[in-house]
Amino acid sequence: MPTEPLSRGRIVAAAIELIEREGADAVSMRRIAAELGVGVMSLYNHVPNKDALLNGVAEAVLSEIEFTDDPDAHWTDRVRMQARAFRQIAHDHPRSTMLVVSRQLHSTAGLLPVERALATLRSAGFDGADAVRMLRMFIAYIVGSLLREVGVTPTFAPVHNRLVKAESVDPALFPEVSSLAPLLDQCDHEAEFEFGLELLIQAISVHTGRREGTR
Amino acid sequence: MPTEPLSRGRIVAAAIELIEREGADAVSMRRIAAELGVGVMSLYNHVPNKDALLNGVAEAVLSEIEFTDDPDAHWTDRVRMQARAFRQIAHDHPRSTMLVVSRQLHSTAGLLPVERALATLRSAGFDGADAVRMLRMFIAYIVGSLLREVGVTPTFAPVHNRLVKAESVDPALFPEVSSLAPLLDQCDHEAEFEFGLELLIQAISVHTGRREGTR
């Protein structure tokens, strides 16, 4: 059986598959090689080092997201769509999300979402400085939301049990946390995401509205 | 010279000092032991394992932040103050920030900021569900902002070569990124943080205003 030749693409794919199956901590060069049925050092013929490999993973995940941008739609809808497209990462590759978010890429895959967002904001009437500001604000919110969703951040609600168990919190010290424990323990990630997204979009709509109307 | 006896506190302090001096990647049990002039295994008399030690680091950093809360101030000011207090982490312990943010603690240090924030939001007139929603939104924004501020990569480069170098971006592929490169390359973190913070506060002020006035 002439196994398909090793390649950067196959290595990256194996890494992604491994991360999603066993978590980011399980990733090692030896593990990936074993997964592919090759020797460890063979990987280095296609990837300079582990760091570059992880960049490749981030890039691959990022380039999978589908931006269906309708240039004729209202700019607020375009922003909504782009934000949701980005959030898809948390669904499609939850355990790789941290990697994607914590590596800034200056490659095409990394720049494309930025380019689209800036274009949309400029089309909404923001000047360059404002567009950059808005973009940074959205990125901060989205990144923070994704990290909560995939469980990196103080999330108050992994799907099950126990971040804040009502009985484990002293009501005298933390009355609010204690009484709101049922609410803190559950989280509809999509609803939470949409809530903040709407809030931000409405807030910045007012800014353009002051100057030139909603469109 | 009777060196001060080893203790969990001294170990955690050494870890923090090491992280800030050489970055989170430099942290290893051997390195910390060397820093303290003790054998590696001595650490395990005071800390069960590395993970718990890192939790201790996060906890220590978190408990250093100063919440100067004035219960008589307008709730919007109290929210502002709490958000800024949290951002201080990025100033005081930039290279530990990722650690603090990526470990959820159910200890006092971790719950205190949550308790305060919830109390403030409730005092603003939000019901429990809304308070939790607002809190999650603020946390997402703040976490995202801090991660941008500290550079999200292990190596904390000063202020240079941040996102994009103008000459390395193809203007045909990325017209907006290219033309806005000067703006993307620099970032006044405090101003950016305040901008989004104001936007969020104003946005949620409207929500309470609809029901019961600004106060």
Added chain:
DNA sequence: AGGCTTGCACGTACGCCGTACGTGCGTCAA
């Protein structure tokens, strides 16, 4: 055809890592 370069898979080895386990010493209670 014969020789040479090149590309790639692979094994070995080094210096790190976290930590399980055992040992020895100082102190303090009985």
Added chain:
DNA sequence: TTGACGCACGTACGGCGTACGTGCAAGCCT
């Protein structure tokens, strides 16, 4: 005095990233 205990420490094991060398097959030049 003796026993237990707390704590510093050494050794050792399995796993990590990767530098380096080796060998083999395919393609290129005369």
